[in-house]
Amino acid sequence: MSKELEVEKRNHRKLGLDLELFMSVEEAPGMPIFLPNGMLLRNELEKYWKEKHFRAGYQEIKTPILMKQEVWEQSGHWDHYHDSMYFSKWDQQNYAIKPMSCPGAIFVFNSKRRSYRELPMRFAELGLVHRPELSGSLSGLLRVRSFTQDDAHLFVREDQVESEIVKVLELIDEFYSKFGFQYKVELSTRPEDYMGSEQIWEHAEKTLESVLKKKNLEFAINPGDGAFYGPKIDFHILDALGRSWQCGTIQLDFLMPEKFDCQYIDEDNNPCRPIMIHRAIYGSVERFMAILIEHFGGDFPLWLSPIQAKILPIADAHLDFALSVKSQLESEGIRTEIDDRVEKIGLKIRQAQMKKIPYMMVIGDQEVNNNSIAVRHRNEGNLGEWKIDSFVKKIIAEL
Ligand SMILES: [Zn+2]
Structure with a gap:
């Protein structure tokens, strides 16, 4: 079979309809509706995710979808991510729908006085986020306006950064192997529109690079593609047809803990600033499902079959x-x-x-x-x- 035919046969929008997994309606463009079969598949992915994270020492949280605009001004999203957000107004108060779950995790961290003994803290959230993609670019589950990030935010001490990143690398490897995916790694560096000082960025980029080298992972540099708050390691999985899809990410962030005045108390009772690691493995549950549908051509392994x-x-x-x-x-x-x-x-x-x-x-x-x-x-x-x-x-x- 030619490659085009094979691609067409595996098209996730077509299989999504044939296998009754999901549908789209004009009334909610880019916001897929999951059908009972699709939910069975999705629930298996989420169940596996929850089990693995629980065993890896993560604590699951759930934070609001709608938060006051000032939260996003404080986080830097207002200045650097404004065009990718939805806004709303109620009672003379401006709100934004979350495009990411970071502030919610920060509220959880800041809800108590934290000691150095508690760190690293790992808060995991299957967070429903919304981003206004252009209507012309919407496609099935791959390019959507509402999706669930399998997010986690780690609050760590300086001396824990490397070992925590290594653990995330290992977890990601375990996940992708489970589905039979090979993957490629990229280090994405400071974008044009960034927050913080060049010094902080340089330090963060060097740290990620050194972890990748120590783990003997081959990687390419993707200049200028970091998040506005920090550089990241990106994971591109390779499907059965050899196509590559960006999924997982590990982002190192020295800035948001500062913006929200996150603190822990060290051994000598002094307040210290934790470092944040933002990370996702599936990336987006919806997008990962699209990739799985095409990778398996709908012939899911038994545990995933609806x-x-x-x-x-x-x-x-x-x-x-x-x-x-x-x-x-x-x-x-x-x-x-x-x-x-x-x-x-x-x-x-x-x-x-x-x-x-x-x-x-x-x-x-x-x-x-x-x-x-x-x-x-x-x-x-x-x-x-x-x-x-x-x-x-x-x-x-x-x-
Ligand atoms: Zn985040």
């Missing part, structure tokens, strides 16, 4: 048994659907196959009599007759 097993009774007489199989699978946490339409079995199989459902279970007279199921796999074809218990064990082992 529907993992489809039961196909041959005739109405087999429906009761089919329903009992469904409830057995569901009680084991296997996401199962039943096709109870009065249609030819060949058609039911073909359609389940087109929906890329990993396992199909055909039920006819023989299966009802033997208390069994005839299993088909979407790629491997016929797997023969199985006892329900042993099939459940097989799926669970695979998961």
Whole structure:
């Protein structure tokens, strides 16, 4: 198959509709609506993310979408990020919809007197953000106006910067390997429109560079593409077709802690300024889903498949048994659907196959009599007759 055909076949907007994952409406341009199947996939991604972060010592938070304009003036977003924000007014008060979740994490850090012993603190947030992309550039889940950043903000001491960045590098590597992605690394340096002094920038850029060198990670320099508050390491994943997509980022920030007067108390009881690391792994959950859909061409690994097993009774007489199989699978946490339409079995199989459902279970007279199921796999074809218990064990082992 030519590359263009392959790209077209994997187009996430087309597959998004075919597999009923998400949709877009004119009434909310660039703000995708997730359908039940899409939510199942999305929830798996978020569940994996939450588990991994919990184990890596992160604490999850949730901060407001709408905050007063003065917050954004203080953070520097008003001066340096104004064109990428939505605004609102209520009760003679100006508000902005968050384009990033940084200030919320800072409020959490500043909510208590912090000791050097508590650091590093790692606040993770699946934060819904809005940015007004041009209408001509909107596309499926890839270029949107509302999306969820899998954000985290780390508050660290000077002596913890390198080791914390190394931990984030390792976490990112673990995530991308889980999905089978290779990736490339870039170091993005000071942009034209930046906040703070050249000295601080130079120090931050040197620090990121030295961590990458110590980890023996190959990287390219991407001049001028840093965030307005600090330089960053960017991660570009490579999909099955060899295309590269920017996803993860690690940003080193000496400035926002200053703007919001973040402090901790050191061993000698002196107030000190923590350093902030902003980081994301998926980047945007929506965008990452688009990449996954195209990478797998909709043939998701079993754990990500919205529907993992489809039961196909041959005739109405087999429906009761089919329903009992469904409830057995569901009680084991296997996401199962039943096709109870009065249609030819060949058609039911073909359609389940087109929906890329990993396992199909055909039920006819023989299966009802033997208390069994005839299993088909979407790629491997016929797997023969199985006892329900042993099939459940097989799926669970695979998961
Ligand atoms: Zn941030």
